Amino acid sequence: MRSQFADKFNHDEDALKYDDNVLDETDPIRAGYNELINWVVAEASTNNNSVVLDLGSGTGNLTKHLKHFKELVCVDISKEMLLIAKDKFASFNNIIWIKEDILEFIFESRKTFDIIVSTYAIHHLTEAEKGLLLKEVVRSLNPNSKAVFGDLMFENEKKKEQFMKNCLHNGRKKLIDEIKDEFFWNVEATIKVLQGLGFQVITKQFSELSWGISATNTI
Numbered sequence: 001m002r003s004q005f006a007d008k009f010n011h012d013e014d015a016l017k018y019d020d021n022v023l024d025e026t027d028p029i030r031a032g033y034n035e036l037i038n039w040v041v042a043e044a045s046t047n048n049n050s051v052v053l054d055l056g057s058g059t060g061n062l063t064k065h066l067k068h069f070k071e072l073v074c075v076d077i078s079k080e081m082l083l084i085a086k087d088k089f090a091s092f093n094n095i096i097w098i099k100e101d102i103l104e105f106i107f108e109s110r111k112t113f114d115i116i117v118s119t120y121a122i123h124h125l126t127e128a129e130k131g132l133l134l135k136e137v138v139r140s141l142n143p144n145s146k147a148v149f150g151d152l153m154f155e156n157e158k159k160k161e162q163f164m165k166n167c168l169h170n171g172r173k174k175l176i177d178e179i180k181d182e183f184f185w186n187v188e189a190t191i192k193v194l195q196g197l198g199f200q201v202i203t204k205q206f207s208e209l210s211w212g213i214s215a216t217n218t219i
Contacts, residue, residue, distance in 0.1 A: 001132070003103040006077055009124040011058070015080035018059050028175055029152065032206030036150040037119060039204060041065040043148045043214040044115050053113040053140070055102040056121020060085035063095070066117075073098065073113070075105045076121075103129055106136040114142050119150040123182050130185065131193060138197050141217045147199075153185035153211040160184065163208065179209075187211055 011018065025031050040062065046052055050069045057063060057074035058081045066072060075098045076082050082097050089095055098105060102121060116137055122130060137147050154160035160179075167176045187203055190213060194201045199215035206212065 006101040012080040032210040055118040
């Protein structure tokens, strides 16, 4: 099942500039980027026996922080980003690189994982697609395992509306357009979905727009 906007959010054209762009944390979209990445890694707590899936691995900015794993499967829709990542980790023989839409991959794959991680990728999925993906995450995880997400999110719709109003008042039209162009997570709604799927959930906010969600599989 391919996501609706997979081609729109293919970042091939941005690949060469991506690593430099994410360093600019003065951009509200990038604020908290490095702290969030480090939190996801700490929450994932991988070890030398871990089989790990990274959904939307991009140029490997999360990969470089995952120091311990038995096998790491990195999935991304962008051919150019994967080429950059492969070059960074050319000496690793336990990383599998897959060019595919993340929703399509998790629907089709029959492989199971100890840890699933994703940073700054799932906001490209619609709300309905996020729900479908999370259900497949449950199926794809081994017992007593974990999924950790770091992404662009609002606590709830009320907070999103207030933020947009403030942006309009302060002349931040470009930021408004960027938010409208994506599908930011709703933290409260996601917690309910994950809890309904049997997860224990913790969250942490890193900036106006960035949150982390850590979900432990209790089934």
